[in-house]
Amino acid sequence: MRCARGGVTVAAVLLLGITGCTPQTTGSSGPERSAADGHAVSPLDNPDGTKPGLAPLTDAADRAEARALIQKVATKGRGPKTGYERDKFGYAWMDSVPGDVPYAHNGCDTRNDLLKRDGQDVRFRKGSNCVVVSMTLHDPYTGKSIAWTKSRATTVQIDHVMPLSYDWQMGASRWAKDKREAIANDPLNLLPVDGPANGAKSDSGPATWLPPDKRIRCAYAVRFAQVSLKYALPVTAADKQMMLRQCD
Template identity: 70%
Template structure:
């Protein structure tokens, strides 16, 4: 449900077979235009009021919830048990360990596994705003990662971008598929093929 940290390698043959079955279940369609896309269509960034997702309405914004979930040796701002000012992050995308400080906030960014503009082009433009808010703040779809890796991904699907750390690529494909299934979102045919390849398909 996204309340556990990070991504772990998918190594066992039975797990990889289950991964391929999940990915094969995804519907495919062409990527539509970005017409009308705006980040605000998914609610204001890191809102705590996206009903229907874990960690919502707990008094802490989504970004800090995710830093707390995935960080180690987390330090909070004085008088707060929400605002993270320092932590150690083991980034699954690059395999590196980041000693993060809030003064250099952009060194760690929160990746939307299924990018919001990607979802817009694949059908979320027709969703009610409440469902878009859920996608934008659902911890299942959110992973704190190295900022440069997140920037290089932008709004790419798996056919165009995969994590640099090859050992995590099947797990990334599974997470992308889990989010797509949960939100009944189609993916492009090249993206589905790319995901299958990462899990031995």
């Protein structure tokens, strides 16, 4: 089984509601669409989240493809937050994620996996090929470059694109814990970003928060849709409308 480019097949929602997805090679559109930093990859070319960053979608054909993907997302009202706790999704950045989640069981926690994936000029703790101590991040949300060091860890935070409390309200409260642990550590749902921007987002959906850098908003909407489709989680009607608007 393979993921469809930019999304997943219905058959991918099995067992825990997910399966591993083999990255698709780029089709007739040519080389991967990259950001100005030459590092970030378009979400349309990154259906499993294992490639770095979030490149803007500026081509009309790409934006049409993005809208077609977003149109597949189901909608429903946002449920109550009653009973939500972060630990209902497992402890933070666990490597022992059940199921077929990329990077799981590789001996490195999820946070460091994501810093390695998206960072440039990455340096590791002496004697380690896992613990990142410094790097440069081209932040997709603000468009700025961040010279990050572990001593100032919170300047870069790992964002759950589809926030965990949002997931809870849209149906994850009824999931088995294994599936909640999977979405919390799935690289498709995770982006290292500017800490203050992540704090401003909190648990908002696209109708109430979008990345400050307008160039990235269509790509952000695509990534939100990819997570929604992979985990069969609906979004609110207002969120879907806003997602489509970003790719007009």
